[in-house]
Amino acid sequence: MYKIIIDSCGELSEELKADGHFSNVPLELEVDGYMIRDDESFDQKDFLRRVKESIKGPKSACPSPESFMSAYEGPEENVYVVTLSSKLSGSYNSAVLAASLYEDEHEEHKNIHVFNSKSASIGETIIGLKIQEFEEAGLPFEEVVAKVEDHIASMNTFFVLETLETLRKAGRLSNLKAMIANTLNIKPVMGSTKEGTIQQLGQARGMKKAMVQMVQDAIKCTKDCEKRVLAIAHCNCPERAQFVKEQVEKLAKFKKIVIVDTAGVSSMYANDGGIILAL
Numbered sequence: 001m002y003k004i005i006i007d008s009c010g011e012l013s014e015e016l017k018a019d020g021h022f023s024n025v026p027l028e029l030e031v032d033g034y035m036i037r038d039d040e041s042f043d044q045k046d047f048l049r050r051v052k053e054s055i056k057g058p059k060s061a062c063p064s065p066e067s068f069m070s071a072y073e074g075p076e077e078n079v080y081v082v083t084l085s086s087k088l089s090g091s092y093n094s095a096v097l098a099a100s101l102y103e104d105e106h107e108e109h110k111n112i113h114v115f116n117s118k119s120a121s122i123g124e125t126i127i128g129l130k131i132q133e134f135e136e137a138g139l140p141f142e143e144v145v146a147k148v149e150d151h152i153a154s155m156n157t158f159f160v161l162e163t164l165e166t167l168r169k170a171g172r173l174s175n176l177k178a179m180i181a182n183t184l185n186i187k188p189v190m191g192s193t194k195e196g197t198i199q200q201l202g203q204a205r206g207m208k209k210a211m212v213q214m215v216q217d218a219i220k221c222t223k224d225c226e227k228r229v230l231a232i233a234h235c236n237c238p239e240r241a242q243f244v245k246e247q248v249e250k251l252a253k254f255k256k257i258v259i260v261d262t263a264g265v266s267s268m269y270a271n272d273g274g275i276i277l278a279l
Contacts, residue, residue, distance in 0.1 A: 002078040002135050005071045007063060007091045008038040009084040009265040010117070010124025011233055013258065021135075022128060025071050027084075027091065027265050028061040038264030044236060047264065048272045058268045062091040068098035069105075072112060078141050080131045080148075081114040082124045084265070085196030092116045111141045115148060118196030121266040122231035122258070123157040123278035129229055155278065157192040158201070158218050160210045162237075162273030189214045207273070211240065214277060215247040222279055225252040230279040235262045235270040244275055254279070 006012065008026040016022045029036040031050040036042065038060075051058050062084075072079050081099070086092035092114060099112040117124045130151050134144040187210035189202040201217055204210040222228065230248060234241035241259045248257065262270055270276055 001076040002080065002131075003074060003076040004080045004082070004128045004131050005068070006082045006124050006128050007084055007089075007095070007265075008263055009089070009091070009120050010082060010128065011122055011260040011263050011266060012125065013260050016125070016128070019132075021132060023071060024263075025063045025067050025095075027063055027089075029058055029264050029268060030061070031058045032056060036264060042264045044261070044264075044267055047267060048236065051268070051271065060089070060265055060268060062089050062094050065094050065098040065101060068095045069102050072098065072102050072110070077111060078135070078144075079110060079112045080128075080144070081112065082117050082127045082131075083114065084120050084124065085118050085192070086116045087118075087196040088120060088198075113141075113145045115152065116196065118152060118194070119155060119157040119192055119278060120269060121157070121159075121262060121276045121278065122233040122260060123155060123192070123276075125258070125260070126155065126229055126231050126278050127152060153194070154223075156218060156221055157276065157278045158214045159190050159270060159274060159276040160187055160207065160214050161190070161271060162187070162207060163271055189217065191217070207240070208243070211244050211275060212247055214275070215244060215251065218277055218279060219248070219251045222252075225254050225279075228254055228279055229256045229258060230254045230277070231258040231260070233260050233262050233266055233270070233276040233278075235267050235272055235274045237273050237275065240273070240275050244277060 004022050008024045026039040032054050081095045083091040095114040186203050188200050191201045204213050232241045
């Protein structure tokens with residue numbers, strides 16, 4: 001028996017929620033002193049309204065070790081944990097500490113491995129699906145871990161933002177650069193590094209051109225597309241997700257394409273109108 005635990009930056013589709021093997025451990029969000037739990041109670045529209053009206057911008061707090069320890073409980077012998085990139089959040093360190101504490105406090109042996117996704121959002125979900133694929137194939141725990149770590153090393157995550165305001169408010173972008181980008185309708189194409197940080201890969205005038213460029217960049221750096229799952233997460237813009245899917249299908253054939261709406265933490269990063277692509 002196995003379970004796959006993903007911190008709430010990783011979206012779970014309704015299908016995965018009903019699967020029985022997947023669960024989320026929620027992060028906490030805060031906007032101007034208002035606390036929001038990133039779980040089933042998350043109200044995306046209310047959150048985006050608060051973010052838009054906020055002067056300081058939103059913040060997030062990783063789950064406590066106790067939250068992860070509680071998720072580790074149960075009859076499952078193999079427990080796999082997928083967290084937001086350790087370069088972006090303390091979620092990974094919290095999950096690792098929880099695994100050590102769990103072993104100290106329990107006599108029965110349980111296999112627990114924490115994966116640093118070096119990604120975010122739907123990238124974490126893809127890793128969860130890969131874990132399930134190897135588990136259902138009957139591979140032993142150690143082999144599942146090794147193969148999934150290899151898969152993480154080959155993954156890429158891309159995103160395009162409608163607005164740079166959240167990055168500006170968080171101090172990650174100068175006021176001048178944000179103003180110029182908004183005035184000229186310049187949309188940066190962003191992506192993950194192999195270390196799990198964020199980098200700008202390019203830019204385009206307008207969202208449609210930026211999304212096309214994002215898809216082209218993604219396909220260009222991906223091998224064996226037909227063996228991979230490609231996932232698209234959108235923040236309150238399903239029509240853009242569909243557009244990205246159509247652009248992907250023009251260039252390559254994938255094993256499966258998944259589209260989900262962003263949950264809390266991903267909505268904070270993507271902001272209203274943002275698109276995330278992972279493969």
